[in-house]
Amino acid sequence: MRKGIIFVLLCAFWPTVQASAQKFGYVDTEFVYSKMPEYQKALGEIDKFTDKWAKDIQDKYADIKKMQRAYQAEEILLTDEMKRDRQRLLSEKEREARDYNNKVFGYEGMLYQKKKELMRTPMDMVIRAIEKVSVQKKLDFMFDKASDFVMLYTNPRHDYTEYVMEELGLDVNAKSGKPNTVAGAVTNPAGTSTDNKPTTKQ
Structure with missing residues (x-):
């Protein structure tokens, strides 16, 4: 469903940028979501609806097969008009x-x-946290590492994922167990593991 939600540009939240270098950072939203109870709960609810609707469809086709078998068993006894009615049904x-x-x-x-x-x-919660961290750190741009926007190289010093997790009240230490996967994957946290929390941001 979700393939990295956003390519976040938050320029509107700051005064006009001066001639000095612009400050930017990135967040791995996919990893953040993987640690959010609200997101996991939503996934569980989606699975329930998916299973229910899939079963409803399977039941419909099972009923059709029963009707087909019954028709085949009785076909020889039916008149042409009765056959047409059953076939139409x-x-x-x-x-x-x-x-x-x-x-x-x-x-x-x-x-x-x-x-x-x-x-x-959960999406609104993450967006609000990103906006707050971006304002606090005086960033001009915040990129989503899990989006379709390809980031060929990321310097860990620009990684603000842990700050966003702190803002959401999530366990920042859990980031050390982050697996390496292809950026943008839906089912697993994306991006390269960054174990050390960033220090100073230029």
Whole structure:
């Protein structure tokens, strides 16, 4: 669902930048989310809805198979008109199942909308924390390492992930166990591990 949420540009929160060098930093939002109870809870709720809707669709197709078997067993005893009625009913049931599947799992369907609803709270929390840290540290730009914006190299001194985690009340020491993965992956924390908390920011 989420593939690194944002490429955050927060220039609007500071006075006009002078001719001096601009200050910037980056945050690994994917790692931050992986440590948030609110995010994990949202993922659990999404899984529940996904399983429920998937079962509903499976049940619809199971009923269709039963109807097909019954029709095949009785076909020889049916008149042409009765056959046409049964075939029409089967076609309607199959169309209903396909439509429901598209309604749930299709583009911007029920599952997509439910994800947006459930992820809104953790997303807003992270954005507010990023904005606050950016203002406190007087940054002109804050990048999202987990976004589609490719960062070919990142200097740990510009990593503000732990500051954002502190702002959210998360365990900053957990960052030392961060695995190396491809940036932008959905299911795992992204980016290169940075064990040392940044000191001074230029």
